[in-house]
Amino acid sequence: MPKLPNRREESLGGFIVHGVPFPRQTDPASLALLKQMTPLQIEQEYCITYLHSYGQDSPWFAGLANKRLLASRDPVTGYTYATPRGHDMGSGGETEWIDITDRPAQVHAFTVCYFGSEEFLPETPYVLALIEFEGVDTLLLTRLMGVDPEKAALDWIGMRVAPRFLRNSKLKPTDVYFVPA
């Protein structure tokens, strides 16, 4: 029978602990003092790579990679979604793809983010906008470029805009962004 390892491998990693107070004796009085101890806090890492599928929405991202902006339309009612959906909310029927790249578009709502999630902090200030398209029933969330974040004003709402596409697709919704038309 092979000899089984009976000792855990040592490494140099771990936490450097600077002077954790602890009583020299463990008599009841000393142990009771531990109730007054400040809490110990350690770092725990959490880092995961997911394999995320765009599923039935994949053609929308393929469209962006080819500089086309697609939308989903219910073939019966014509109800059209700027942010794609595989099935219509009302009929439950499968939607069809249409191309809205060249539709007139304008800003429906916007903000300038001076702070953000950790991932986007280096990009602040950035402008988020919801875009409405002629003949389309719902909106699209996007980045708005070509405006001065320091000059945000309500009259940006209604501004005519047009899509622009990244040359090197990242297969993300940010492959398209909008600029004043």
Place this chain on the structure above:
Amino acid sequence: MRPVYALAGGVSKFAKSRPDKTFQAVVKEAYDQAIRDLGLEYAAFNRLVDGSVASYFSDHFTRQLMAGIMAQDYLGLVPKPSHRVEGGGATGGLCFQEAWKSVASGHMDICVAYGFETMSHVETWKGNEFIALASDVSFDYPVGGFYSGYYAMMVTRHMQEFGTTVEQMAMVSVKNHRNALHNPYAQKSNRYSVADVRAAPMVAWPLTRLDICVMSDGAAAAILVSEEGMRKLEAAGAKITRPLVRVTGIGRGTDAMRMSDRPHTDYDTFMADYATEQERSSADTQAYYRKLWDKGTRYPGVHSFRAGRTAGNMAYRMAGIQDPLNELDFVELHDAYTSSEIQTYEDMGLCRYGEGGPFAASGKAFLPGLDYGLELPDQPVCPVNPSGGLIACGHPVGATGLMQAVFAVWQLQGSIPQHFGDPSLQVQGARRGAIHSHAGTGTYVTVSILEQAG
């Protein structure tokens, strides 16, 4: 359905960070307080309670799955039944209603709803990232996911549609921070001016840091019972505070996760499907809305929370409320943003859609007898967030909706002076109040009505 009473509750003081205790022990602080208020020994209550509902929002914050069962076992409630509920910012409100269902259905006589969140374990901007992951990770999060940004977009549309101003929003911040000066459970409190709110660092235009609630560590618990449950507790020696507080209405609504998907409905659809009874029965209001729609307003778009309106209408119908502003003595609502408090005035029918800004500045939602340093044209009618709301109390997500429930119980018991050690926030003669819990951009919203019984 049988009558359900909210007998007692407890709240840990909300704080930026509670490294002194694990989340289970913070939940126990709230649970202990609720039991203490019943005048029962811990073990005696634990013998009688039939089960629980646990609420916390994000597994990411604790880096611990199944944290609910860890609270359940720390409280000594195993092997009694329990489950965890989760619905973003509305998690606490959903938890309260699930406990109500357990009792109303006859499944339990005594049910405890407890909730918590420990948001201090990550840096603020990582916390914002966790919260933003509660938006569509294919289409919304990667564009610049940031909840303050989402709400800021919604309010720019509200401002454009209805003329709402940043000063009106700032008045909500002034009110809620000022109220909280008398609430020892609040994380923040201060006498701010409208100018202070506007001069605070801009977070997402036009919302400044003082327009937005903060992240917190905290817990809350509420005990709900049937009449039979009350008899069991009294037989065991409980000293139940009277007047009793009964839950007379619950309502819930939902909406599309991506706010870009929300419909823009016409006037007839709005009146048929979403208008309050009060709005439908008023020719003046119909004419007012017709004018808004003629100008281009559509509902809900991104300026209004259809889930909030749906929840409110449902709860009001159940509680027999026709005129919320005059039939509710106070409202504790989900003011994660000053803008969302204004939007919620409208959703809950305290005023008409489009009138939330002027309503905020009118004084009707303020408390009488407090000096806010503001010129308010109207007398208080229905104080909103007398506790200070999320903006001042903090927002440990899974606890927040339950904190509102506990504060509402104390208002209706008339025990705010005893619990806060200060009578200033007690709404005099409060007989009926509403609590409102809201998840990200209005995806899940709950409204519950509590009132004095008998």
